[in-house]
Amino acid sequence: MTSLICTLQDHREDVNWCAFSGKLFATCSGDKTLRLYSSRDFSELPFSPLSGHGYGVHCCCFSACGKFLASCSTDATTMVWSTTTGEIEAVLEHPGRSPVRICVLSPDSTHLVSGASDGTLALWDFPSKKLRRTGAVKDTTMVACSFSPCSQVFVSGSTYGDLRLWDLDMNQLHAEKNAHDLGVTCCTFAPSILSGGQAVQLRLASCGQDSLLKIWAVNKFVSGGCKMQLLHTLTGQSAPVLCCAYSSDGQLLVSGSVDKTVTVYDAKNAVLLYTLNQHERYVTACCFSPTSPLVATGSMDKTVNIWRLEDGCTDHESSDRTSSEERTSSSRSKLLVSDWSEADVSAWLVEEGLQGLVEKFRANNIDGTELLSLTKETLTSELHIESVGLRGKLLRKVEELKSDSVCSGIPDEFLCPITRELMREPVIAADGYSYEREAIDSWIGTKNRSSPMTNVPLITTLLTPNHTLKMAIGRWKTNH
Numbered sequence: 001m002t003s004l005i006c007t008l009q010d011h012r013e014d015v016n017w018c019a020f021s022g023k024l025f026a027t028c029s030g031d032k033t034l035r036l037y038s039s040r041d042f043s044e045l046p047f048s049p050l051s052g053h054g055y056g057v058h059c060c061c062f063s064a065c066g067k068f069l070a071s072c073s074t075d076a077t078t079m080v081w082s083t084t085t086g087e088i089e090a091v092l093e094h095p096g097r098s099p100v101r102i103c104v105l106s107p108d109s110t111h112l113v114s115g116a117s118d119g120t121l122a123l124w125d126f127p128s129k130k131l132r133r134t135g136a137v138k139d140t141t142m143v144a145c146s147f148s149p150c151s152q153v154f155v156s157g158s159t160y161g162d163l164r165l166w167d168l169d170m171n172q173l174h175a176e177k178n179a180h181d182l183g184v185t186c187c188t189f190a191p192s193i194l195s196g197g198q199a200v201q202l203r204l205a206s207c208g209q210d211s212l213l214k215i216w217a218v219n220k221f222v223s224g225g226c227k228m229q230l231l232h233t234l235t236g237q238s239a240p241v242l243c244c245a246y247s248s249d250g251q252l253l254v255s256g257s258v259d260k261t262v263t264v265y266d267a268k269n270a271v272l273l274y275t276l277n278q279h280e281r282y283v284t285a286c287c288f289s290p291t292s293p294l295v296a297t298g299s300m301d302k303t304v305n306i307w308r309l310e311d312g313c314t315d316h317e318s319s320d321r322t323s324s325e326e327r328t329s330s331s332r333s334k335l336l337v338s339d340w341s342e343a344d345v346s347a348w349l350v351e352e353g354l355q356g357l358v359e360k361f362r363a364n365n366i367d368g369t370e371l372l373s374l375t376k377e378t379l380t381s382e383l384h385i386e387s388v389g390l391r392g393k394l395l396r397k398v399e400e401l402k403s404d405s406v407c408s409g410i411p412d413e414f415l416c417p418i419t420r421e422l423m424r425e426p427v428i429a430a431d432g433y434s435y436e437r438e439a440i441d442s443w444i445g446t447k448n449r450s451s452p453m454t455n456v457p458l459i460t461t462l463l464t465p466n467h468t469l470k471m472a473i474g475r476w477k478t479n480h
Contacts, residue, residue, distance in 0.1 A: 006305075134170065149191045434469055
């Protein structure tokens, strides 16, 4: 399910772009301004709007740390703003002084690329704000650009209809001619990296004036060559598709169209999940929050809508707040052990004949999660349980709980491959598998960056939240 949680109506002209960081949300418009909001409650920051561009602002993007915001404009500049003060940190003048239509920062915030109406691309060193290299495609306008999740290559899209892959030396690695008839409007890499054999595979989404949204496999071979293969063509909208964006886990894909609709797809299976109808004019901008199940959409109707993709956890969280003392043993058994409250743990201790430990557990605030993490060392040093027999009995009972959880019908894909416990904060690693964040962080820190599943070295330690899996786990927990 989806629900519209708020509508922002602060811009005086078309909304051209929107972007999330971890804590902030930014929009830009033909009214020459950018606006900054808290992504928690969407209240506008005191120093917003940001004014400095001489003409309409086409695009904006955050640095990885969220401390900087880049924007580009018809005034032929890309500006870098401080998100702390709202002040201009740098003004990057595009070579040739042509209107800048697109700007994008690499995921590691090392480079920034700007693309202009004369077909030129400028690659900037972002920390120093100095121009590093330039490139060009003749007789076209650059309107789309996206960096790969490894920050080593980027793709550009133009009104000519082609998609071109570039490295950081501005060498053209591949050109996909006529990717979209009548022109590309937007393109975006998925955040995941798939590796295998002699190639690294990336996913790329693109949309265009042909009313199509396409998903591509981009293969980058160890030998240096590249190849693009069309995987899916999505036809859920009836007019030119103007924008598209992946969720931070790469599982969902959103697009906005001239037909005034917003579509949300299961990106892996190319299945349409939702069609949202709320804007009164063309939908020109869309993006996902990296930290919560929110989608933002901007339009030529001068508004920005914020949508929540329901994760099925609301009812469960409400039941969590119910007094645990009122639950019967059978009602508690329907909860996952990791969701037990301190009172649930106390009731379990009594049932297992361990009532002598109740006060000690209450004094140390032991809930279900803490219960499952108990070890012989913590029982001795932190809870000061001196009896060897009592420690042994308690640990056996905890192991039985863990075993019951694994055998209770929990779908295997909901269990972390490392801990074999239900995931609470699933993330996707470079090997394409999902893990509990704390478990894979610990693994990477001690196992020399190898994949827990394949034992092959991880290309990157970048972890992306798997919001889709978290939503699925939430729905499963609610129904069980």
